[in-house]
Amino acid sequence: MKHKIKYIFLFIIIILAILGASVYASDNDIVIVLDPGHGGDDPGATNGKYIESEINWKIANYVKEELDKVDGIKTVLTRTKNGNPELAERGLIARNNLADLMISFHINSSDRTTVRGTEVYITCNKNNVRFNEYSYMLGQKILRNLHALGIPYWGGLEPKIKLSTDGEKYLDGSMSDWYGIIRNPMYYGIPSILVEHCFISNRFDLQHISSDANIKKLAMADAKAIIEMAEKFRIDRTNNKLQATVLSVNVSNNKNGNYIYGEISITEKINDMKRNPIELPTVTLKSTDGKISSEIFINYLSGSKYYFDKFIDDLDTNKQYIIEVKSNNKLEKLISNTAKASIASFSSSNSKYKVTTNSNKIKINSNTYVGNINSEIKSLKLGSSNKNAYIYGEIIIVEWVNGKSTVPSAKPIIKLKSTDGKANLPVFVTATGTNTYYFDRFIEGIDTSKQYVLEVSSGSSNNTSKNKTMNVYFKNQNIGNYHDYKLYLNNNQIKFKLNTYVGNINSEIKSLKLGSSNKNAYIYGEIIIVEWVNGKSTVPSAKPIMRLKSTDGKANLPVFVTATGTNTYYFDRFIEGIDTSKQYVLEVSSGSNRNTSKNKTMNVYFKNQNIGKYHSYLINCNNNQIKFTK
Ligand SMILES: [Zn+2]
Numbered sequence: 001m002k003h004k005i006k007y008i009f010l011f012i013i014i015i016l017a018i019l020g021a022s023v024y025a026s027d028n029d030i031v032i033v034l035d036p037g038h039g040g041d042d043p044g045a046t047n048g049k050y051i052e053s054e055i056n057w058k059i060a061n062y063v064k065e066e067l068d069k070v071d072g073i074k075t076v077l078t079r080t081k082n083g084n085p086e087l088a089e090r091g092l093i094a095r096n097n098l099a100d101l102m103i104s105f106h107i108n109s110s111d112r113t114t115v116r117g118t119e120v121y122i123t124c125n126k127n128n129v130r131f132n133e134y135s136y137m138l139g140q141k142i143l144r145n146l147h148a149l150g151i152p153y154w155g156g157l158e159p160k161i162k163l164s165t166d167g168e169k170y171l172d173g174s175m176s177d178w179y180g181i182i183r184n185p186m187y188y189g190i191p192s193i194l195v196e197h198c199f200i201s202n203r204f205d206l207q208h209i210s211s212d213a214n215i216k217k218l219a220m221a222d223a224k225a226i227i228e229m230a231e232k233f234r235i236d237r238t239n240n241k242l243q244a245t246v247l248s249v250n251v252s253n254n255k256n257g258n259y260i261y262g263e264i265s266i267t268e269k270i271n272d273m274k275r276n277p278i279e280l281p282t283v284t285l286k287s288t289d290g291k292i293s294s295e296i297f298i299n300y301l302s303g304s305k306y307y308f309d310k311f312i313d314d315l316d317t318n319k320q321y322i323i324e325v326k327s328n329n330k331l332e333k334l335i336s337n338t339a340k341a342s343i344a345s346f347s348s349s350n351s352k353y354k355v356t357t358n359s360n361k362i363k364i365n366s367n368t369y370v371g372n373i374n375s376e377i378k379s380l381k382l383g384s385s386n387k388n389a390y391i392y393g394e395i396i397i398v399e400w401v402n403g404k405s406t407v408p409s410a411k412p413i414i415k416l417k418s419t420d421g422k423a424n425l426p427v428f429v430t431a432t433g434t435n436t437y438y439f440d441r442f443i444e445g446i447d448t449s450k451q452y453v454l455e456v457s458s459g460s461s462n463n464t465s466k467n468k469t470m471n472v473y474f475k476n477q478n479i480g481n482y483h484d485y486k487l488y489l490n491n492n493q494i495k496f497k498l499n500t501y502v503g504n505i506n507s508e509i510k511s512l513k514l515g516s517s518n519k520n521a522y523i524y525g526e527i528i529i530v531e532w533v534n535g536k537s538t539v540p541s542a543k544p545i546m547r548l549k550s551t552d553g554k555a556n557l558p559v560f561v562t563a564t565g566t567n568t569y570y571f572d573r574f575i576e577g578i579d580t581s582k583q584y585v586l587e588v589s590s591g592s593n594r595n596t597s598k599n600k601t602m603n604v605y606f607k608n609q610n611i612g613k614y615h616s617y618l619i620n621c622n623n624n625q626i627k628f629t630k
Contacts, residue, residue, distance in 0.1 A: 030101070035104040036077065060219075119196045125186060171267055236270070244264055264305070265304040274304070322360060374397070389483075392440035482496065521615075
C-alpha cells in the first residue's frame, strides 16, 4: 500500500506554523493580499542600480498605505522586505488570510531596450464573475491610470490572459493560467492580478521608477483602481460547503491484511466557486447504522484528488458503509463541517472480499459463501430385496450460494429422521446427474409407530450452507405396503398406517362325506375358503375356523381344519354321540385377528344330498343343513 506524502502538505504544515499568530480580518473586511514580486536572493529584473524586487516592495507598501486608509479594507503582504516565498506559498498566504483579491506587483524587462509600456495579466477563468470579469475591470482601470502617468500600453489596451501550456486545469475543469502567481490563489478561489508597470530595460520607462515619488505615483494608480473595485471582489463566506466524491474503490491485500483503497475528490465550495481545502480533511468510514466509525488514511495527490486506504478485516461485513469527510478548516466557518461523499458504482474483489458500491454506500462482502440448501423430490418408492424393504428415489439438490443456485460443492447428506428425534438413519446417496441424486435406505424393522422426515444437508465443509438443512417436501401419496402397513407421504412426513381390511369370508364346499374310525363316525370333506378384502378375493391371512353348530344354538362343535392348497382346506369332525334330533350347519369364519373379516361368519351352502348312514339314521343335506332322518 502506498502512503504517498506530497511535499505540498509539508508546505502547508510549515505555513500554518508561520501563520499561527496571524491576526485575521474581521468578518466584514475585504482582504487584499499585496504581493511584491521576487525578493531575497531573487532580484527580478535589474538595470544598473535599478532592482525590480526593491521597486516592487516599494510599490506594494505604498499601495498598502493607501488601502489601509480605507475602512473595511485589510491588506496583507506576501513577503518581508528580504523574503522570497515560493509562488505556491504566496497563494497559501492569500488563502490563509481569507483573501478576497490578490495583486502582484512587477516591473517588466526585455532584451530589446526599445520595448516599453505597461501590461496587466488576469485569470482566464470565467466560471465566476469575480474571476475574469471583475479582474478585467480592475486591470483595465489600472492600465488607464498608469497610462495617464504617461506610460504607453504594451501589447494592447486591455488586460491579457495567458493559458497554461502543460494541460493543468482548475477544479472546475477549466484550463488554468500560466502564471503561478495567478494560478495558485485561484486554486483557493482567489482572483489574482499581475501588474507589469513598465520596462526596467527602457530608458523612457525608467523615469517612472527613478525616484520614490515616481514609484509612489505608480502605486497610487494601482491603489485608486483597487479601492474603486474592492467591493466587487468581496467573498460571501456565509455559505461554505464541503464536497466529496469517491472516484474509485478497490480491494487488495498485503501482509498486514485486506484493505480498500482508491481516490477521493474533496473540495470546499463557496457559492459557485470550488477550491482545495487548506488542511487535510478527516475522512471516516461509517456504518449506516451509526455503530462503526473508523478513520480512513488519506494523502493529497493532485488537483482535488486524494489517495485513501483502509484495512477492512476488522469491519463487520454485514453492514453498509458511507464515507464522511470532515473539514479541518479552522480559519472560517463552513455552513456544514462534514459531507457525505457521493460514490459511483464500483465493484472489486480479491480472494477474500467483494467490495461493491451503490447509492453512495459501500458494501464489503466476505467471499465465504452465504448459502442454503434446497431440494425437490422427483420420486420416492418402496422396494424389497431378500424380503428387506427399502425406500428409494431420486432427488434434485442445489446449494444457494450468495444468491445463486449452484451444484453442491460436495455430495449432499440425506438422513431419515423420526420426528421425535429418536431415529436418525443415514441414507445412501449417489449423484446421477448435475443436480440429481439417487438415494435408498432399508426400512426393514423400522419403528412403524413413528413418523419420519427426509433431511437434506450440504456435505461441504467450506460452505456456510454446511450447517443448513432442509426437510424434503413431499406430495401427499401412498408409496406402497410394508408388511401390514400402508407407507404413505403426508404433510411432508413418511408415515406408516396399519392396513384395516374391509372384508368378508366366502366358501364353497367341494365334498362332504361320512367316514368312521374305530367305530367312531365322522364327517369330512374339502372346502374352498376365501377372504374378500377390500373388494378382492384373497387367501385367508390365517387358517379359517369351522364349526358344526346346531340350528337351536345349543351345540357348537369345533371342526378340524387344515390347508391342502392355496384356498383349499380339508376338514373333519367326529359326530359319534351327536344329538340326532337337531339340525346342524357348518359355519366358516376367518381365523385372522387383524382382519376385519375376523368377525364375519358364513354357513356353508350344501347341495341337497344323502351322505350316508349313521346307525339307524340317514344323514342328508337339505336346505343347507345337515339332518338325521330314520
Ligand atoms: Zn517580475
